Amino acid sequence: MTLLAPLHFDDAREAAALAAFLTRLVRYDRAAAVRLQAGGGALAVFGRPASFDVLAIRTARLVDAVDLDVTVSAGELLEGIEESGGKAVVPDSVTGPPWAGVLPPRSGWRPVEGLPGAAEMRGAVAAAVAEFRARDEELPEERRTRAERDRIGHDIWSRTLGTTGLPLRAVHAAQSLGFLPPADTGLAPALFASGPWLRLRTPYGSIALRTAPMSLAVAPR
Incomplete structure (x- = not known):
């Protein structure tokens, strides 16, 4: 049914x-x-x-x-x-x-300057992935735990992109979900902010996240 x-x-x-x-x-x-x-x-x-x-x-x-x-x-x-x-x-x-x-607001978005192009964003993700692998390989056997790997991942993916305040994990998510446009299309992602929210928008979809801890209460619509 x-x-x-x-x-x-x-x-x-x-x-x-x-x-x-x-x-x-x-x-x-x-x-x-x-x-x-x-x-x-x-x-x-x-x-x-x-x-x-x-x-x-x-x-x-x-x-x-x-x-x-x-x-x-x-x-x-x-x-x-x-x-x-x-x-x-x-x-x-x-x-x-x-x-x-707790969904992003429907209005009130303002542009955020300083977002690099899709090619640079892909490069930032590739560099972060390479760093994670290198740091993971350097761990001694007794420290190869899920907790230690999570700590390394949090350190890397919480870094922000340039001066935008956008965490790298948001860019990684956009790439993993197929939202980042190919370099040869000329299509550029854009970044917007509304209150505690950031939204990375591309022609193929958006990634949104709160810059403050998310409440479990239902936000006013």
Whole structure:
């Protein structure tokens, strides 16, 4: 049994792009959930890729002006996408994880200067990955523990990109989810801030995170 009639995308490529996003989310966490919000002919899909401590957002255009706000299984939603037909069956709702009640604001975003281009961002991620591997290999056998590796990872991925205040883990998440545009497209990511939130926006999706600890209370919408 499903909650609603199928969602019909404005373009079949929108369905394929959403499927690719969900596939990556499920690869990190088979039990991943996503929150869907639709209105005015647009759909926003929010997910939290495991280990990155950020929110990933993928949007799509819909044929109909559907009103929807529900949290569902990412895997079940993926199974319900018919790419060739440009539609998706919305599965039954699930009990949402705490993050699903604290989403980025819809308005009030202002540009943040100093964000490097996609090629430089990819280079920063590659350098961070190489540093992690080097530091991990240097650990003596008795210190090769999950806790020690987590400490190294936190040290590296918490570093900010230039003067933007954007942690490297957000850039890593954007690259891992396929959001960073290829260097030859000429498409540039942009960074925005609203209150305690930062949002890295690209033509393929957004990464959002709070610069202050996240409350588990539901934020006013």
